[in-house]
Amino acid sequence: MKRFLSGLAFAAFSFAAAATAYAATPDVRMYRLDCGYMTLGDKSVMSDEGLYQGQSYDIVMSCYLIKHGDDWLLWDAGLPEKYLAGPITEGSFATGLDRTIVEQLADLGLRADDIKYVAVSHSHFDHSGQVNSFPNATLIIQRGELEAMADTKKAAAHYIDAGLFSSHISGDKLQRVRIIDGDVDLFGDGTLQAIQTPGHTPGSMALLLKLNHAGYYVLSGDQWHFTENHQRQQVPTWNYNHQQTVASGNKLDQLIAGKHATLVIQHEPVDNQKLSKMPGFLD
Ligand SMILES: [Zn+2]
Numbered sequence: 001m002k003r004f005l006s007g008l009a010f011a012a013f014s015f016a017a018a019a020t021a022y023a024a025t026p027d028v029r030m031y032r033l034d035c036g037y038m039t040l041g042d043k044s045v046m047s048d049e050g051l052y053q054g055q056s057y058d059i060v061m062s063c064y065l066i067k068h069g070d071d072w073l074l075w076d077a078g079l080p081e082k083y084l085a086g087p088i089t090e091g092s093f094a095t096g097l098d099r100t101i102v103e104q105l106a107d108l109g110l111r112a113d114d115i116k117y118v119a120v121s122h123s124h125f126d127h128s129g130q131v132n133s134f135p136n137a138t139l140i141i142q143r144g145e146l147e148a149m150a151d152t153k154k155a156a157a158h159y160i161d162a163g164l165f166s167s168h169i170s171g172d173k174l175q176r177v178r179i180i181d182g183d184v185d186l187f188g189d190g191t192l193q194a195i196q197t198p199g200h201t202p203g204s205m206a207l208l209l210k211l212n213h214a215g216y217y218v219l220s221g222d223q224w225h226f227t228e229n230h231q232r233q234q235v236p237t238w239n240y241n242h243q244q245t246v247a248s249g250n251k252l253d254q255l256i257a258g259k260h261a262t263l264v265i266q267h268e269p270v271d272n273q274k275l276s277k278m279p280g281f282l283d
Pocket residue numbers: 124126127222267
């Protein structure tokens with residue numbers, strides 16, 4: 001564990017040095033990728049107040065491909081490829097995936113190795129499932145999430161599967177990992193800012209994008225799972241910490257209001273349908 005944490009400190013230092021390389025403000029584009037779908041047979045897991053008993057609902061899994069100047073960053077990495085055989089039923093979930101991220105990148109003439117960064121909102125399987133398809137990208141992840149991953153008891157308690165990151169993290173050995181801690185301006189130019197939102201998991205984060213024409217957008221990770229979940233600031237039963245979730249929700253709402261940002265709840269079909277699908281993009 002000690003060696004692991006000293007590795008984290010080293011990677012965080014390297015990131016600070018790299019950020020200074022980006023002084024000019026480049027063009028930024030955001031593409032939406034289709035990263036799977038799920039029917040939740042028991043919607044009541046989405047609120048720890050005992051609501052939604054006996055209801056089911058459908059969500060989408062979304063990944064976002066972001067062009068920052070000449071660099072490509074993937075925000076979240078969708079469901080694992082095993083769900084191509086889906087829908088696969090596990091407990092009350094029925095989960096499927098139509099196309100891999102790499103297949104969708106080919107539509108833009110891109111290969112996996114063209115992706116320089118893979119940033120994950122958190123480590124759950126529906127957001128990190130294809131990280132291992134990008135072994136040469138730099139993984140961007142919050143320190144709190146890495147620490148939870150390194151603690152096998154904590155990881156098991158919060159549905160964190162370290163195997164999803166085997167291309168970058170193996171025991172206490174890290175390869176091409178950029179650890180961030182708190183709110184971080186990823187390129188030092190205000191275009192892409194990671195916003196720390198602990199609560200769903202110990203190291204969850206959202207992404208604030210500044211687009212030249214479309215304005216500010218917030219990709220909210222799993223802070224909320226659907227529109228009413230946001231409106232009522234509901235906390236899913238499986239979250240890591242109720243109080244932290246509520247505090248992170250308030251923080252994100254203040255940010256959205258202050259920037260007049262458009263919120264995209266990543267699992268909400270309605271929010272994602274408003275975004276044009278590849279090859280369309282926002283800029
Ligand atoms: Zn999720």
